[in-house]
Amino acid sequence: MNILYGLNLAIFSAFFTLFSVEIGIALHFLFGNPDKLESMKKYISPIWEITGTFAVFYVVNFIATFPSAIVIIGTAYVVPLLMAALLFIFRNAFLAYGVYYESGSRSRYLKIYGAATIITAFFVIVVLSSAIGGYGFNMPNQIHLIQVLFNPFGISMFFAVALIALFVNSLIFNTERKALYTLFGAAGILWAVFAMRTYLSYSINGIVSNLPVLIISVALLLVSLVFGVKRNRISSFLPFFFTFSAIVLFGFAVYPYWFGGTISSLNYLSSTATGYFSSIITVIGGTFVIVALLYFIRIVYLKQRGYK
């Protein structure tokens, strides 16, 4: 895999891992399981800014990695992406109101946050699905908005992600009705694989042709699942690896194609020295972010244990 593409995929996977946990929390805030809402609020309170920052990181990295694709993608998906941005404002504002200004986990603000997050996720997933699967888009830049928004691959992936997010959240927050959520998780994974097989026939070959990645990812998925279900000190963290590995695996499956396998994304990769320097910055900056996040996790951990 090309290194620039790989770094872009890693950043996307980190962003979408955090965001998919938020999707699960948003679903719980809207419809969910009252017994763990307070824990979810405690989780979301320090982490939401970092998820948002990863979103910006991905957008800027995409511009640096695929500069010549911006004219196509920016023009084609301007409406759904601006809609997602609009809802992102609601997501941030109402989460801050709900977390810092309204006591309790069943506040109206958190419900609005939940709705805004889920609709944002819908727009993000259908745009990604259209860009990968080519639904609603004809080169050079003819776009059919209704087909983009309601493309079968996108809708399938949205529901699959929602089901998997509920499952992952049940592992992270150790919710009740674990059997039901495990069933959701299994259904979500099967649904995603079925959608990929049906709508992106080349994608399964993409996984098989990257055997080491497949083995590592599947091993990580299995370890995460086993330790996630069997509770211990690290079981809250492993579902993050599970989600991260699943997204990386998906990235390898579709690599390097966009628009239903008709175009290679490698044609749009940065060919100037800017790409080289942006990779170096990604590695240095990424190391800083990882160290800072580890420190942050330590503080959260110590605080939750009542350390002063």
Place this chain on the structure above:
Amino acid sequence: MGFSLAVHIILASVGVALPVIIVIAELLGIRKNDKVYTALARRLSLVLVVLFAIGTASGTLVALELFLLWPTFMSLVGQVAILPVYVEVFAFFLEAIFLAIYMYSWNTLGGRKIHALFGVLVGIGAAASAILITMLNSWMNTPNGFDISAYLKSGVIAGVKPLMVFATPATVIEVSHMLATTYFAGAFIFCMYMALRLLKSNAKSREYYRKGLMIAFSLAAVATFASAYTGVLSINSLARVQPEKYAAFEANLFSMANAPEIIGGIFINGTLKDYISIPNLQSVLLGSPSIVVPGLNQFPNNTWPPLIVHDTFDIMVFLAFGFAGFILLILLMALFKQRPFERAWILRLVIIAGVFAVILLELGWMTAEVGRQPWIIYNVMLVSQAANTSPSIIPIAIAFVAVYVFILPLTIFILKRVFRNKPVDGDLVSY
């Protein structure tokens, strides 16, 4: 896009200035063992979080709008000048992660000095974000780092030297001026808030708001004089690096030596009317009376900026003089122990100054950006070449305006409600 940026720069100014005010309050609280300062830091950190939430969203929106509404421009930026924006993401991470840590670690983990250090890191992250984003704007004003003549001839991007983007001819002065004016506007917004509360507060909470006002005003005073100094450097630099923009600011239709400083006036049919002229002053301000100042006659008509920038520039300078005078007045009153912040008329003037600080910030930004028109990248790409002209954007643009019109007052309403339910007197007892 213009509306989003107009809102964003206010939020960004507050986001850059507020951590400085909070950290000063927290450090004073530690040093003097004064719980008023600690309460101030703690309450303002709640304001910072909610404004950070809205500011992050509006920043993300601006990033996406750049990508979606200016795709041709961003494609060139992506290949040549993305590095400052890219490094900015990490400054943003620094701010976001340490803000989370700051909020999460009050009274825990390593003591109060370490906690204040987290606040310093938030402030550094915020300032670094502003600096790095302005570097891209400097590049738009004075592009470098690629073979411009080859690009203009054939559209081919060659000879890319991406690190040069960090040091364009405009960078140092533009960044300094932006940083100073950002602190100026952000600090004055808090002066306005503190003065407003001081006018209405009871005896118990007066000390809280007075101390808050002292901190915000100190920052505002330093930033005002720094803004004035860097503003003078900025206009001198403009004469060299963007002479067309300079000529429009100064209403110079013709290039000349011994140029007068033209103040005010209105362009009617290409002729300036009703202005004041001070002989030789413009050339003198650039170094000596014999210096030849740039004139618009040196450039084709179709690349002149809109000449309204002359008036917005003059209003900006006039307001800057007003601020400097007002601050000197307060400093003199303080010097002669006249207790300026105990006087209602001064507090009312501070409130008015807060409003004008925001107007000045917006006016400065507008003057700088309109002054670059019709170019998005000076002498390289026109705004008309860069824009996404799809009509489907219009309803969403209207929706954005509606959302901001809804969210901003709601945020102020919620902040007011929270602080009403959590009075200062209670906080002073708690800490």
